[in-house]
Amino acid sequence: QVQLQESGPGLVKPSETLSLTCTVSGYSISSGYFWGWIRQPPGKGLEWIGSIYHSGSTYYNPSLKSRVTISVDTSKNQFSLKLSSVTAADTAVYYCAREDVGTASFDYWGRGALVTVSS
């Protein structure tokens, strides 16, 4: 059974960098698939942030590209998100998910991590 779990600080100060890690169990990241981050502001809809392949190839939402870095650590079976220069608008539940290569559908999701941007 594939499982994903987000971890990281739940509170980040404005202008600082948000950092989250997704730990995958039940499947080796090196075996394939893309691995993505999606966020959801409280009471609002879903926004795709970006995705990474096990090789390290990445692609990002153009609206966030200048502030986003996604990386992978296959030895730990983890991938990570960094979002710089955060504001209150970045307050959201952040999900990590597995992305099917062919259909770009997200078939396994973590439970989500609420990150609040506040001083």
Place this chain on the structure above:
Amino acid sequence: DIQMTQSPSSLSASVGDRVTITCRASQSISSYLNWYQQKPGKAPKLLIYAASSLQRGVPSRFSGSGSGTDFTLTISSLQPEDFATYYCQQSNSSPGYTFGQGTKLEIK
């Protein structure tokens, strides 16, 4: 960017009803359209991928259709556990996947 518009934004229905939710893309996305169900406090769950393929483990009362710019999600006979918010997602434009704004399905 490709914009995705769902309708209606909210919907009231009864157990046993047949329900249809539509999703329209601002330009053609072929069949690169996925549907998700989200319950309060939970992560989204993939229901349909590639417009009409049922994800493993999802009940057959869920079905999807469409191609190009117009898509539908149909629930043939609503069950109590189906009351949730539904999202479409286009996966044609890379980079730049986008979701619809969601359709909240409530009990009448």
